[in-house]
Amino acid sequence: METPDPLAGALGAFLRAAGFNALGVLEASRYDSLVPPPFRLGLLFPLARSVLVLGSGGRALFDAFVRSPEASFTQDPLDAYTRRIADACAAWPGMGAARSLLATECRSGVFADFVALGRAAGLGAPSRLGLLVHPEFGPWLSLRALVLCERDLFPTRELERFAPCEGCPAPCADACHGEALAGPRFDTAACLKTRLREPACKSRCDARRACVLGREHGYSERAEAHHMRAARVLAGAD
Ligand code: B12
Ligand code: SF4
Ligand code: SF4
Known part of the structure; x- marks a missing residue:
């Protein structure tokens, strides 16, 4: 296994500058246990050892997106922007072989449950609002893409003690x-x-x-x- 913060270097800086400031990592086996069969790694990317979850909290993503060329696209501009950044991450030196996957990708009529993946990767806890809420960003958290990679990244852990709705007057x-x-x-x-x-x-x-x-x-x-x-x-x- 590598150092605890795999995204402390240039790749992390690139992703944060692009608006992806909430990042998590899942081991391949953990990812596989949370997704429906059409998303399993054996089918999509057998070489994968880690899965990077690209999330964003607060205004960072939209601010970066509106300055991008994709902002003028007429169809799914935010997805087009996300795809470009996730693909650049997948092609980053040191990631090994890698491929990206967007939250909006539907396979055989089903989606991968990004809320469950984000939760397992420590990006937040379930809430009364139905949304995954982040300790800093609260409900202003989106989960946009995954990068399935051959590199063995150090996994981030579920926030087991974060239960913000308990005792909240709602x-x-x-x-x-x-x-x-x-x-x-x-x-x-x-x-x-x-x-x-x-x-x-x-x-x-x-x-x-x-x-x-x-x-x-x-x-x-x-x-x-x-x-x-x-x-x-x-x-x-x-
Ligand atoms: C499809 C989808 C929708 C559909 C759901 C209905 C349908 N026709 O299937 C629609 C378009 C209605 C939708 C709406 C919204 N969505 Co939505 N949605 C998704 C998507 C792409 C797949 C959900 C899914 O099938 N999961 C897999 C199944 C097995 O899990 P499930 O729990 O049974 O899934 C159901 C719920 O997730 C529910 N659902 C979907 N979105 C939301 C949002 C909330 C707040 C709740 C309570 C439920 C819910 O619909 C699913 C099917 O019934 C996910 C991204 C992803 N890949 O996970 C985003 C996602 C879950 N949605 C999200 C959000 C933010 C929203 C909206 C609040 C966006 C907005 N600003 O309008 C709204 C509000 C939803 C509501 N309150 O009704 C976020 C949640 C982020 C978080 N912090 O938890 C996600 C992760 C996308 C993202 N980019 O971050 N969504
Ligand atoms: S206030 Fe929010 S949760 Fe309530 S009905 Fe309107 S959009 Fe849905
Ligand atoms: S119960 Fe409190 S912490 Fe939970 S979603 Fe509502 S306001 Fe936010």
Whole structure:
């Protein structure tokens, strides 16, 4: 195994400058235990020994993206940007053979569960909001891509003692315009239904904005509107 922080050097600096400031590493076997069969390494990349999780907290990613050439693309511009950065990471000297995989990649009708992968890699804990919340960035965390690589990177560990919703008065639930946070589990269907009728939920999520964690890292209005629109398109509502 290598040194504890494999991303302390030039590659880490490159990724952080590109907006990927929340990085984690999974051993190949741990990754395989969390993904459905079409994403397993034996099929996708048998040489892989480690999986790098590219996440981003706060405004860094969108700020870097809007300055990039991909920002003017008409189709999936943020994915195009993410792909370029993840591919550059995969081609980085010292990574060995490597390949990237985006969070939006659907194989045989299923997605790899990036929330589970990010959690296992220590990027956050589950929350009442349904989102994985990060100790610093709170709910303003996205999980965008993986780099499957031959290099044996030192794995990062799950945050076992981070349980932010325990004992929290949950202002997120009070701020929700629907019944999405009324029960013990986030109700995705209730959220989607509300978003279709409630103007306040068109371009922002007030429940997310009310979270006590990472408030100073909240997305800009423009960035949040971009993500909310992208989700509506993906859900077939636009
Ligand atoms: C598909 C998808 C969606 C679809 C889900 C419905 C569908 N038609 O399948 C739609 C377009 C509705 C969606 C919306 C959003 N999504 Co989404 N989504 C995904 C994606 C690409 C795959 C999810 C999946 O199938 N997982 C695998 C299955 C086995 O796990 P599952 O737990 O059963 O999956 C379900 C839930 O994940 C749920 N879901 C998807 N997104 C979200 C977000 C929240 C907050 C919740 C509670 C549930 C949820 O839908 C899945 C299918 O039913 C993931 C990325 C990834 N590859 O994981 C992002 C992802 C889960 N989404 C994310 C986000 C942020 C959102 C939005 C908040 C974005 C926005 N600003 O509008 C919204 C809000 C969702 C809501 N509150 O209803 C983030 C979560 C980050 C985090 N910190 O946890 C992810 C990881 C993408 C990312 N780039 O970071 N999403
Ligand atoms: S988008 Fe609206 S309905 Fe969904 S969780 Fe946020 S505030 Fe609640
Ligand atoms: S406001 Fe509190 S209960 Fe709601 S998601 Fe944030 S930490 Fe959890």
